Amino acid sequence: MFGQLLINGLITGAIYALVSSGFSLIYSVCKFVHFAHGVVVTLSGYFLYFLFLKLGFNFWFSVIFSIIFVSLLGFLIDKIIYKELRKRKASNTILLIASVALLIFFESLILILFGADVKTISYIKISKGLEIFNAIITPLQIIIIIVSIILLILLFLFIKKTKLGKAMRAVADNKDVAEVIGISAEKVYSWSFIIGSVIAGIAGILVGLEQNLDPTMGTSLMIKGFTAAIIGGVDSVPGAILGSFLLGLIENFSTWFLPSSYRDVMVFIILLIFLLFRPQGILGVKRW
Amino acid sequence: MIPAYLIHLLILICIYLILAISLQLSVGFTGLLNLGHIAFYAIGAYTSALLALNGFPFWFCFLSAGILAMIFGFLLSLPTNKLKGDYLALATMGFSFVVYAVLLNWTSLTRGPLGLPGIPKPKIFGISFSDNFSFLILVAIIAIISYLIIKRITISPFGKVLEAIRDNELIVRVLGKNTFKMKSLALMVSSFFAGIAGSLYAHYITFIDPSSFTLLQLIPVLSIVIIGGLASLEGTILATIILVLLPEPLRFIGFPSSIVGPARQILYALLLLLILIYKPKGFYGRVSL
Numbered sequence: 001m002f003g004q005l006l007i008n009g010l011i012t013g014a015i016y017a018l019v020s021s022g023f024s025l026i027y028s029v030c031k032f033v034h035f036a037h038g039v040v041v042t043l044s045g046y047f048l049y050f051l052f053l054k055l056g057f058n059f060w061f062s063v064i065f066s067i068i069f070v071s072l073l074g075f076l077i078d079k080i081i082y083k084e085l086r087k088r089k090a091s092n093t094i095l096l097i098a099s100v101a102l103l104i105f106f107e108s109l110i111l112i113l114f115g116a117d118v119k120t121i122s123y124i125k126i127s128k129g130l131e132i133f134n135a136i137i138t139p140l141q142i143i144i145i146i147v148s149i150i151l152l153i154l155l156f157l158f159i160k161k162t163k164l165g166k167a168m169r170a171v172a173d174n175k176d177v178a179e180v181i182g183i184s185a186e187k188v189y190s191w192s193f194i195i196g197s198v199i200a201g202i203a204g205i206l207v208g209l210e211q212n213l214d215p216t217m218g219t220s221l222m223i224k225g226f227t228a229a230i231i232g233g234v235d236s237v238p239g240a241i242l243g244s245f246l247l248g249l250i251e252n253f254s255t256w257f258l259p260s261s262y263r264d265v266m267v268f269i270i271l272l273i274f275l276l277f278r279p280q281g282i283l284g285v286k287r288w
Numbered sequence: 289m290i291p292a293y294l295i296h297l298l299i300l301i302c303i304y305l306i307l308a309i310s311l312q313l314s315v316g317f318t319g320l321l322n323l324g325h326i327a328f329y330a331i332g333a334y335t336s337a338l339l340a341l342n343g344f345p346f347w348f349c350f351l352s353a354g355i356l357a358m359i360f361g362f363l364l365s366l367p368t369n370k371l372k373g374d375y376l377a378l379a380t381m382g383f384s385f386v387v388y389a390v391l392l393n394w395t396s397l398t399r400g401p402l403g404l405p406g407i408p409k410p411k412i413f414g415i416s417f418s419d420n421f422s423f424l425i426l427v428a429i430i431a432i433i434s435y436l437i438i439k440r441i442t443i444s445p446f447g448k449v450l451e452a453i454r455d456n457e458l459i460v461r462v463l464g465k466n467t468f469k470m471k472s473l474a475l476m477v478s479s480f481f482a483g484i485a486g487s488l489y490a491h492y493i494t495f496i497d498p499s500s501f502t503l504l505q506l507i508p509v510l511s512i513v514i515i516g517g518l519a520s521l522e523g524t525i526l527a528t529i530i531l532v533l534l535p536e537p538l539r540f541i542g543f544p545s546s547i548v549g550p551a552r553q554i555l556y557a558l559l560l561l562l563i564l565i566y567k568p569k570g571f572y573g574r575v576s577l
Binding site for chain 1: 321323367368371373374375377378379382383385386389390392393503504507510514546547549550551553554556557558560561564565568576
């Protein structure tokens with residue numbers, strides 16, 4: 001029982017980590033809550049479904065194309081909506097409301113195009129699970145954990161080592177000073193949206209393969225993603241990853257003493273506790 | 289005689305009006321970006337419905353709906369009082385997800401996703417409001433009273449203090465006002481009216497289930513508040529009428545009902561985005577977010 005909950009917690013945590021790391025990357029660079037990040041996850045899953053099952057393309061081609069599609073989408077959302085708002089000196093509250101509106105917009109669009117029923121992409125056949133520490137784990141779940149760990153390491157190295165990563169950190173730290181030394185903040189914003197959306201797109205594909213697709217799955221993943229980001233520290237990507245795994249574990253272990261349908265309630269209680277006592281999160285720095 | 293369809297729309301306008309002016313009180317006048325307003329509406333609807341199904345008279349259900357929502361408003365204000373901006377928005381939104389999850393999962397009380405059917409139409413002192421026309425009169429009276437009360441609050445000294453808190457909370461504190469108490473009160477009044485709007489909705493539709501109280505339902509109300517303009521009650525009335533009527537033509541174009549719902553949401557979302565970009569103060573807004 002313990003081993004199974006541990007493994008389930010890690011799988012859940014790995015998926016949350018992919019959602020929340022992109023979200024917190026965008027938050028730390030652009031300084032606003034990009035709630036529509038959740039629907040990017042959903043769209044990627046649906047796009048894969050459309051290309052692979054409806055149009056019958058090769059699986060890997062569909063995967064790559066879905067990821068390109070959502071990164072373009074992230075880029076365009078920033079360019080068309082957020083940039084316009086920034087130009088008009090909109091506060092981050094307005095940006096937050098706009099992102100909720102975008103979330104509802106795309107969710108309803110998916111509902112119209114694909115209908116409300118759940119979709120399954122059964123590319124990887126559900127084979128018999130392996131047994132590790134008295135717990136059962138399927139090969140797909142192992143892939144999820146490995147892919148997310150590799151991606152998170154790559155993201156970490158990208159932020160620490162590359163020139164663009166350093167520019168992102170500079171803008172996150174102090175936008176005006178970064179612009180003085182010749183970093184274009186708008187360009188950095190675009191890149192953080194593209195990179196965040198790529199990670200979200202991969203998350204969407206993994207969720208689509210592991211579970212089912214439904215139009216509102218992005219919203220619930222987003223809620224978990226931002227809860228995780230707040231637990232870990234919303235403007236720190238490592239914090240968001242730590243928070244995600246913690247949340248995944250808490251959620252699964254809470255089923256030990258609560259009915260499993262109350263998992264979500266548990267998550268929000270944790271969110272409220274953190275907002276109340278440590279709004280900057282575990283690794284965050286207090287700024288207000 | 290007014291056609292039944294028009295009566296239905298007018299009833300919706302009245303219910304949305306109560307919901308929107310109460311949200312206006314917290315968002316526009318006090319500057320609390322409350323994205324959990326729908327939760328109070330849900331609490332009101334379920335309280336009223338459950339009491340009515342257990343045989344309590346309408347006036348009692350109605351008032352209990354408001355009061356219970358108000359109590360939850362008070363409880364929510366305790367942990368969120370110090371939060372601002374994004375964090376307040378996320379915490380209140382989190383609260384609405386908790387309420388939704390509880391409604392969905394506490395099946396012994398709320399019947400979960402099956403919902404509560406057969407909520408009786410209101411009856412006050414022997415007068416039955418079972419047909420839509422008399423119900424419209426009832427809702428209209430309640431909407432007007434709610435409007436007058438909130439109008440009175442906003443022009444009272446208390447309302448002025450709320451607006452001062454919105455503009456600069458620190459200064460109000462320096463002047464010796466207890467801003468926590470004031471914000472808490474504002475949220476309580478706001479949630480009281482959301483609760484009674486929920487009660488009216490439950491007794492009008494006579495069936496409620498958790499899916500009527502999600503983030504999707506917040507978008508029209510929030511759009512009304514922003515499009516009407518923050519801190520403007522007149523703007524809110526105008527925006528309520530426009531936004532309730534706006535998606536109606538979709539029904540006549542002949543779309544199937546499975547598309548009308550999402551199409552309406554798309555319309556609201558687009559409108560909200562356009563307003564935020566091109567006219568962030570709405571029609572009569574006096575302040576910006």
